[in-house]
Amino acid sequence: MKDIYLSIGSNIGDAKKNIERALELLKEKIEIIKVSSYYETEPVGYVDQDWFINIALKAKTDLKPWELLKFCQEIENDMKRVKTVRFGPRIIDIDILLYQDFESTDETLAVPHPRMKERAFVVVPLFEVEPDLMVGDVHLKEIMDRLEGEQIRKLGD
Numbered sequence: 001m002k003d004i005y006l007s008i009g010s011n012i013g014d015a016k017k018n019i020e021r022a023l024e025l026l027k028e029k030i031e032i033i034k035v036s037s038y039y040e041t042e043p044v045g046y047v048d049q050d051w052f053i054n055i056a057l058k059a060k061t062d063l064k065p066w067e068l069l070k071f072c073q074e075i076e077n078d079m080k081r082v083k084t085v086r087f088g089p090r091i092i093d094i095d096i097l098l099y100q101d102f103e104s105t106d107e108t109l110a111v112p113h114p115r116m117k118e119r120a121f122v123v124v125p126l127f128e129v130e131p132d133l134m135v136g137d138v139h140l141k142e143i144m145d146r147l148e149g150e151q152i153r154k155l156g157d
């Protein structure tokens with residue numbers, strides 16, 4: 001079994017429920033080890049949209065990297081994700097952040113996720129799940145300390 005880290009986000013409808021549904025569907029093929037708190041996060045990239053709810057999780061799986069991508073995309077499709085503008089609103093978005101020590105720069109599957117280090121909505125929940133994580137040769141704590149001031153708060157705070 002390989003260790004994997006995923007990021008999940010939603011900003012349409014009941015975002016928390018959408019994420020809970022995605023977690024249920026993910027459990028069919030991956031063993032979830034730890035899920036972060038739910039975070040309300042300022043939209044990044046395309047700002048004229050509602051805030052997101054984001055989480056990160058650690059899991060174990062026997063799926064190969066591209067099988068995992070396909071599985072995540074099937075869940076997005078099952079949940080009727082409709083593509084609009086780039087970085088725009090979505091019912092559910094599941095990104096593969098890390099897959100054991102696998103590395104790829106392929107456009108269809110880039111791992112470690114190429115934009116994860118600059119995104120507080122990824123790094124803050126991930127830090128909660130695995131504070132000692134290394135991303136390549138950089139400690140996640142160092143990445144956290146370098147983040148710009150993008151707004152993020154735990155749901156309910």
Ligand SMILES: Nc1ncnc2c1ncn2[C@@H]1O[C@H](COP(=O)(O)OP(=O)(O)OP(=O)(O)O)[C@@H](O)[C@H]1O
Pocket residue numbers: 069086087088093094095096097106107108109110111112113115
């Ligand atoms: N690590 C990865 N996890 C998920 N999808 C990936 C990854 N690397 C590349 N992709 C590809 O990205 C494509 C577009 O994904 P998507 O529409 O979710 O992008 P986005 O969420 O708008 O942007 P971002 O990738 O910056 O989060 C997918 O078709 C998928 O093949």
Ligand SMILES: Nc1nc2c(c(=O)[nH]1)N=C(CO)CN2
Pocket residue numbers: 008009010041042043044045046051052054087088093121
């Ligand atoms: N806060 C936040 N902003 C985003 C998100 C997201 O999940 N959370 N996803 C995006 C597309 O990848 C673009 N912008």
